[in-house]
Structures are given as C-alpha cells and as structure tokens.
Amino acid sequence: MSMYTELRSPNVHEPKTIGEYAETVINYNGSINSLWAGGTYIMSRPNFYPSPATNVEIINLKDIEELYRIQRNDRFSEIGAMVSLNDIALLGSNIFPKTLLQAIESTACRLIRERISVGGTLCTQGFNSSVSSVLILLDTAVEIIIPKKRNFTRRWVHGSRLYDKNGKFVLNTVFSNAMVSKIRIVIQNFDFEYFKTAGEPIKNPSEAVSLAVVSKLDQNGVSSPRLIITFPSIGFVYSKDIDNLLANLPLPANENRTRDLYRNILGYIKENLGPISKIQQVRLRGMLKDMVLSLNQHILSL
Amino acid sequence: MKVELVVDGKTLSLNVSSDKPLSELLREDVEIKSLESCCHGDMCGKCIVLLNGKAVLSCLIPAFNVKNATVVTYDSFSKTKDFKDIENAYISLGVEPCVNCYASRTLLIENILRRYEEADLGDNALLDENMLNEIMRENELIKCFCMDMNSFIEIVKESLNNRRKRNVNVYGTKIS
Numbered sequence: 001m002s003m004y005t006e007l008r009s010p011n012v013h014e015p016k017t018i019g020e021y022a023e024t025v026i027n028y029n030g031s032i033n034s035l036w037a038g039g040t041y042i043m044s045r046p047n048f049y050p051s052p053a054t055n056v057e058i059i060n061l062k063d064i065e066e067l068y069r070i071q072r073n074d075r076f077s078e079i080g081a082m083v084s085l086n087d088i089a090l091l092g093s094n095i096f097p098k099t100l101l102q103a104i105e106s107t108a109c110r111l112i113r114e115r116i117s118v119g120g121t122l123c124t125q126g127f128n129s130s131v132s133s134v135l136i137l138l139d140t141a142v143e144i145i146i147p148k149k150r151n152f153t154r155r156w157v158h159g160s161r162l163y164d165k166n167g168k169f170v171l172n173t174v175f176s177n178a179m180v181s182k183i184r185i186v187i188q189n190f191d192f193e194y195f196k197t198a199g200e201p202i203k204n205p206s207e208a209v210s211l212a213v214v215s216k217l218d219q220n221g222v223s224s225p226r227l228i229i230t231f232p233s234i235g236f237v238y239s240k241d242i243d244n245l246l247a248n249l250p251l252p253a254n255e256n257r258t259r260d261l262y263r264n265i266l267g268y269i270k271e272n273l274g275p276i277s278k279i280q281q282v283r284l285r286g287m288l289k290d291m292v293l294s295l296n297q298h299i300l301s302l
Numbered sequence: 303m304k305v306e307l308v309v310d311g312k313t314l315s316l317n318v319s320s321d322k323p324l325s326e327l328l329r330e331d332v333e334i335k336s337l338e339s340c341c342h343g344d345m346c347g348k349c350i351v352l353l354n355g356k357a358v359l360s361c362l363i364p365a366f367n368v369k370n371a372t373v374v375t376y377d378s379f380s381k382t383k384d385f386k387d388i389e390n391a392y393i394s395l396g397v398e399p400c401v402n403c404y405a406s407r408t409l410l411i412e413n414i415l416r417r418y419e420e421a422d423l424g425d426n427a428l429l430d431e432n433m434l435n436e437i438m439r440e441n442e443l444i445k446c447f448c449m450d451m452n453s454f455i456e457i458v459k460e461s462l463n464n465r466r467k468r469n470v471n472v473y474g475t476k477i478s
Binding site: 009010011012036039040044049050051056060062109110112114115202203 | 303318319320321322323326342344345356357358359361362363364366367410413436439440442443
C-alpha cells in the first residue's frame, strides 16, 4: 500500500517569493497546477484523498511572506491573500462594514475560519462564498499577479473581474496562471446594511443561499442600493436591474410590493442562472421579506 | 514525500503521500488510538488535534503542511496538568462527553481556554455574549449530540476557573 501511495504522491512546490511562484508556474505549465492557500475547501471535498489525478503539481503559497501583509490608512485597507478570514474579522470590527464581518462570521466557526484565507475564498473554482460576494458588493479591488516568461506583472482589477456576470470564477481563463496577491477594501459607511445567510454553504451548497444589501438612505427612500444574492454551487446574482428594483421600491413597502420584488428577482435568477432549488426559493423569499421589513424600520425612524 | 514532525513529544520522520490528510497520517502511520476520523473531510469534528498549540480538524490539514510541526493528540494531552483542569470540571459538574467525542471535545475546550488565557480577561472577567456565541458555534462543529450547549458552556467556565486558580500562586499573583 505504501509503495503505491508514494508513487502517486503529488509534487509540492513551496515558493518563497512571488518571483519563485511565477517561475514554478511557467516551468510546470502542462501539469494540473493546484494553488494551495488554506486548503479548507479542497480538503473537504469528497474523495480528495487518494486523488485520482496523476500529474498534479501542488503550489503551496504558505511561505510567501508578501501574501500575509496588512496595510491600513484612512481610506482603505490592503490585505494579503493568505490572511485568514478570522484575522480580518479581528482587524476590522471598527473599520469594515458590518456586512463583511457578518459574512465572515457566517462562513464557519472560528476554528475553521482561522484556516480559510481570503485569497482562497475568492478563487475557489465551482464554489461561491458569501464573503466573496460581499467583497464584490463593497467594490473591493484585487491585485493579481500574471506570470510572464521570466517575470511577472501586477495589475489591480475590480473584484467582479474574477467572475463572469453570473459569478462563475473565470480569472484563469482571462489571465493564464494568474494569482490573487492582495485585496483592497475601501473604508466606507452605509446607512443601511443587511446580511443574512441560510443553510450550510460548505457542506450543502445546493440548499444554501445568502443575501447582502448596502445602501444610503434619505427621506425619499433608498438611494444607490446594491444587492447581491449568493447561491454557493451556482453563482452570484448582482445587477444594476435588481439594484434599480430596490431603488424604485416605495417605502415603507407593504407585503404586495415585497412579493412583487421577490417575483422580479426570481425571474431574473431563472433567466440568468437557471433553476434554483425549492428550499433556496423559500429561503430567499424569507430573506427579502425580512430585509424589506428592516428597511421599513430604518425609513420610519429617519 | 518525507515529512518530519513531532507527535506527542516524539520526533518522527515519515514517508507519506504529500496530500495525505493529517488524520489519516496519525491513524495509519503513527497509530494514534484516540482519533475518531471516518468522515474524510466532511467536518464531523471528531479528529481535533493541537497543531503548533492550536486546535485544528486534522482531516483538513494535508501532510505537506505539517512539516516540522508539533502535533499534540489526546493520547499525550490526557497526561498533562492542563487536562486535569478540564477533567475536574467534568467531575464537578457531573457531565462529560461520550466516548466518541471525548477526545475531540476535550481538545476543543483546551483551545478555548488557551485563547481566553491569552486574552487576559482578568481574574473575575466573565465570558461576554460574543465569546459565548463563538464558543457555541465551535461546539456545533462536533457532530455528536451527547452534550447540550448549556453543559458545554458551564464546563468551559468551570475549566477556565480551574485554570486560573492553578495559575495564581498563594500571594494572588499570576504565575508566568
């Protein structure tokens, strides 16, 4: 048994700098390069070990010191891709929007959060976490490293560029072998923030759903709202059309208007993402109702 | 892949597949008996060990990430004074985990104690609401229904008291 185990043991590369990472990626271009940040999602997949793939090259990012740096000023925070979600939560109870902190807390308990990196959260193929959707909602910029022949380039892009319009992770199809090295979260305040999640996103993604909303409020109602819905196994729903639905919602809204909002959003989801499970529909309806109630309360207290 | 690590105080050099989960490595290659791990990464919570002093689910840690690490399993932890703090709490409250999750739950409690010891809450500080929520969520990680939430929290509080009493000398100053 041990002989066979040894035969298919994947190679592990442990670059110390971004330059070494770029070199490794270029050298092993033909193999399945598996970037290893925290590894929590990869390890929790069924049948991860023993792996059926034979030519896997694991690139472990844990020794790249640059990926752990955190810089803060009055306008934004720059966070390295290997910083854990728990460290972000501890760092940001006063500076980050409540929505982000709630999304982080909802991901998993502290023991697991300590091992989930923010870069890994953003770049997991086939899985959309509510943290990544909230980061998009907050206009987070992402620095990506693009390896070139003997060098690499850095480029800042909007977080949503990592995904297509339905939340499918597409970074590596746009930029070959690219890696997220840090994120920049702008420090901003909102009058209204809402985050709710239901189900277990990691263990049962086809039943989980989360909703995040941020907006400014004035006496006329909601101004410049942004809304994102996450279905972990399908993708995100975020669009100017949906934001406009919320902006045009007369507040305080009654049940009929809430139902119309739900129907319109569900129609958009079916058109763009395809069908979602019955339990996700029920959960989403409940969340939207709760969000509108909360909005009503905020408006009436202005 | 050659992996050198310290398990329960013993320095080991193992030849294992690089992506082998730590839980499998400990069960198959080191023959740790206290590990209940049958979920293969499904987060059943019954494979907790202390990795470099912090509790982790060993099924989520690959072998290549434990190079030169120190692993403490329940087998050796149950022989320490720290364990006595928790065991005394079980005895004084008359509640203890079942045989399936005893090892993991005990190491989880130890991790919580270490965290709040580090936080230096002061001798009379009570666990606030956020801390209690955090502890409750961590307890939910272990998929075993032998212990209710209140009992778990009481055990954590009692263990924390035991630890503080042990760490304070007869003059009332903290032993560093």
